[in-house]
Amino acid sequence: MVKVENAAKRSTGASPSAPAHEQVYRQLRAQILFGEMAPGQAVTIQGLTAELNAGMTPVREAIRRLISDGALVFQGNRRVSVPQLSKSDVEQIVYVRKSIEYQLCERAVNRITDALIDTLDLIDQELDAAISSGNVGRYLERNYQFHATLYAQADAPILAEITDRLWLRFGPSLRVVCGRFGTESLPDRHKDLLTALRARNVAAATAAVLLDIEQGMDQISAVLAAQN
Structure with missing residues (x-):
């Protein structure tokens, strides 16, 4: 439940x-x-x-x-x-998120520290616990905190601010996805991302972020299609 x-x-x-x-x-x-x-x-x-x-x-x-x-x-x-997303809205958000969050991730990998990776790992453990218990609110909090903490390391405040506004746009719809599919089916490429961060592998890290974006936004699209 x-x-x-x-x-x-x-x-x-x-x-x-x-x-x-x-x-x-x-x-x-x-x-x-x-x-x-x-x-x-x-x-x-x-x-x-x-x-x-x-x-x-x-x-x-x-x-x-x-x-x-x-x-x-x-x-x-x-x-x-509160905005209701259309199919076009989702397509635009995906395009901008993939462009900007790719850059944020790339910059963050080049500035990452072992201490920050440990912090991200702890956040991800709390996220896993939220998924296991079906705690939607905590899942959404920790998912946001994981990405925001990583992107803050990029030292790109303009890009980070744009990303934050985009997350405000789809946050309510992501909550609907959680209610429809449950937390167990939500995207979580954080393990792949953490592995890439430890290896300082920019290509693998950015690929994990892009896949995380695609999977999450695809689920929002599926919910919108079911409502129409």
């Missing part, structure tokens, strides 16, 4: 001392990134104010920023919702 945890409450990325608008932004961002908001779900200032126990101003600012990030979209009549 799949367990669902409130990932956003555990992984906002914002310090308790951060301004209110930043804390609200990080909370909502995590909810979207880890699929706690479903594709097509409507978002209102009043609803989020009550849910997060926050003021209208920081909630309004957070929504504005998330629209700018592409994590939320206007649907007309001033309605805001």
